[in-house]
Amino acid sequence: MQPKLADVAKLAGVSVTTVSRVINERGYLSAETKEKVFSAMQQLNYQPSLAARVLQGKQFKLVGLIFASLENPLIAQVVEEIENNLFSHGYKAIICNSMDNPEKEQQYLKMLMANQVDGIITGSHNEGIKEYKMSGLPIVSYDRYFQNKIPTVSSDNQAGGELAARTMLEKGSKKFMLVSGSLEKRTHSNSRITGFEAVAKDHKLPVNVVEFPFNATPTIRRATLREKLGAYQPDGVFCTDDQTALLCIQEAKKLGMRVPEDVQVIGYDGSNYVQEYHPELSTIVQPVSDIADLLVRILFNRLQKNEDQLLDNYVLPIKLLQRDSLRN
Known part of the structure; x- marks a missing residue:
């Protein structure tokens, strides 16, 4: 049963009003009285009501x-x-x-x-x-x-997509595949795609786009990536998130494609986790x-x-x- 204010008062040997004053820091109270109340609260595992604190003018923060x-x-x-x-x-x-x-x-x-x-x-x-x-x-x-x-x-998503495309172009890629999440939602991250495609268009290069719904499982992503990589044989892949980029590298290697000799891969995000545990992945880093x-x-x-x-x-x-x- 949840302990009440009266239970704290009884155990501390003070009035309910005194307990309330201690909790809400109202008026002068001796250190001894405060210690008794706090000790009783700890013994009973009593948590002051947030609603009650608001009524007393306390901010939730x-x-x-x-x-x-x-x-x-x-x-x-x-x-x-x-x-x-x-x-x-x-x-x-x-x-x-x-x-x-x-x-x-x-x-x-x-x-x-x-x-x-x-x-x-x-x-x-x-x-x-x-x-x-x-x-x-x-x-x-x-x-x-x-x-x-x-x-x-947001990070500069447009510039990130452009940088990914320019980098792979400079390093010899000419047949691009772009892997993204759902394009149905209007998010700033969709600009990553816009930026990448704009650079490819300037160089008159086609881009094969693969789109995943948000709830696509890793198994579905792996199977789809394996199919698209095998059918399209790209030499440069940009994934709009790092997790998908890591799956792409794994599936490319299973198909006998050498990374980066046959296909270059760039992800997007650059979390501490990816930087520390996945040195195989090049990525566009957001300033988290x-x-x-x-x-x-x-x-x-x-x-x-x-x-x-x-x-x-x-x-x-x-x-x-x-x-x-x-x-x-």
């Missing part, structure tokens, strides 16, 4: 983080850095993993509003969820389009620490209602990490 999938090493790193940044400023995070499910994202938004979060940072890509407009909360987006003037932070820092700083700007003029979009520079999947 909670921020909701909504992202599509924490399985992606890049997203996991972004969320971790945001959470650490928030914690250093005295805020705690409620992390919601929407799995790109609109209904799930909608339910999470309702939960965050019910829990009186101070603001939301979102990196999920579902459109038309009215709760974002209804919440009245400060919201900042990572790599996601919003129509209602919500600031967005800068992205996380900027998302939090913009959110705090909105929380404090500063008069600073915010942009609709903040675009941060990318860089190429060249390793074994590219020719020297």
Whole structure:
């Protein structure tokens, strides 16, 4: 049974009012009294009601983080850095993993509003969820389009796609394959494709595009990549995320294609995990620490209602990490 305020008061040998004053830091209380109350709370594993603290005028200092999938090493790193940044400023995070499910994202938004979060940072890509407009909360987006003037932070996706194409061209590739997630959703990351195709078009080179839905399993991705690589025989492949690029390298080798002699491969994201554990992959690196820092700083700007003029979009520079999947 959940312990109550009266249970804490009884064990501490003080009144319910005194326990409430200790919890809400109201008025003068001796160190001895506070110690008794805190000791009783610890023994009973009593957690003060957040709702009660709001009634007492206490701020939650909670921020909701909504992202599509924490399985992606890049997203996991972004969320971790945001959470650490928030914690250093005295805020705690409620992390919601929407799995790109609109209904799930909608339910999470309702939960965050019910829990009186101070603001939301979102990196999920579902459109038309009215709760974002209804919440009245400060919201900042990572790599996601919003129509209602919500600031967005992203890496320079267009430049990343262009850099991938130019690099493989300079190193001898002329027959391109591009592997991406679903193109149905309007995300900033789709600009990676636009940039890559623009460079290929300038050089009058065709691009074979392979598209995966968000929920495609690794098994499905492997089978599809094996089929497309075998049928098209590209000599340069750009994948719009690192996990798919790693699968591409594996399947190419199974088909007897040498990487990078026969086919060059470039991914996109450059998470710490990929850089440390997969030296075989060349990738376009996003500035994760800068992205996380900027998302939090913009959110705090909105929380404090500063008069600073915010942009609709903040675009941060990318860089190429060249390793074994590219020719020297």
